[in-house]
Amino acid sequence: AKDQGRNTYRFFEAEMTARAMQRLHLETALRGALARNELELLYQPQFELKSGRIFGAEALLRWTHPELGKVSPADFIPIAEEIGLISEIGGWVLEQACLQLNAWERQGFSVKRMAVNVSVQQVERLDLVDEINAILQRTGVAPGRLELEVTESLLMRNVERVVANLNALRELGVTLAIDDFGSGFSSLGYLKRLPISRLKIDKTFIDGVTVDDNDDAIARAIIALGRALGLDVIAEGVETQAQADFLEHEGCHEVQGYLFGRPMPAHALRQLAANGR
Ligand code: C2E
Ligand code: CA
Ligand code: CA
Ligand code: CA
Secondary structure, three states: OHHHHHHHHHHHHHHHHHHHHHHHHHHHHHHHHOOOOOEEEEEEEEEEOOOOEEEEEEEEEEEEEOOOEEEOHHHHHHHHHHOOOHHHHHHHHHHHHHHHHHHHHHOOOOOOEEEEEOOHHHHHOOOHHHHHHHHHHHHOOOHHHEEEEEOHHHHHOOHHHHHHHHHHHHHHOOEEEEEEEOOOOOOOOHHHHOOOOEEEEOHHHHHHOOOOHHHHHHHHHHHHHHHHHOOEEEEOOOOOHHHHHHHHHHOOOEEOOOOOOOOEOHHHHHHHHHHOO
């Protein structure tokens, strides 16, 4: 039994070493990803139910490594955040997204708004506002067409800095959406302090609407909260017609999800807009 214990321990040790190695490998690979052109953006349509039109797109980052293959952003974004790489990558994402708006425009396709995910580390940076301003100047994109998606985890950090930066961005005309709304642990007080335009109902609630009464109630409550505070509300992760019907009936007219389109290359989104879904 004693031997077995030791073997088990050795097994775990080997397992941990393998994991640490893999993680280190991923880190090293990620540090060079931008320079090696391994990152790209996909765009998921944001759909308006009333008009049946695409009014926006969310930029979603993809990384394809020559040996590791496709690595999910859910895996590499946290690493990029930890090793201090997210601001560099995030700056690239912001610029690419704005350039894409221009490219579409040249092709006669106008998307009103581009939503870009930004990490807390980016929002905390002193120079965030200058950086975004510079990108908007360089690309000529009107600030009102750029929406930043942030999560509630923002509030667990340097709140003063975060509030100052977000207010400055709001002054520029950039809008702000709270991503994964309802899934965080923060109190709702921040809704008064931050210059928010939009709430994005977390996918976990949308998954359950029309099958779980609790999720119906939560989604309804978020829609009512948005209405009361004068905020727009968008639902993410809409996969079924029943979910879309529920949302429309409850007064949430902006939706995003596989039912309307997966994250796709820029040209595919333009085609989708031209052909209808
Ligand atoms: P998120 O911002 O909450 O993005 C929504 C995720 O749900 C995306 O996963 C999207 O592909 C997926 N999704 C959209 N509609 C549906 C649906 O109907 N059903 C299902 N099952 N999934 C759906 P993705 O692209 O893997 O991104 C994962 C997360 O990685 C994002 O979550 C976001 O937090 C982060 N991320 C992606 N791109 C960036 C980026 O450029 N910067 C930062 N900081 N984070 C990013
Ligand atoms: Ca998002
Ligand atoms: Ca989300
Ligand atoms: Ca999410």
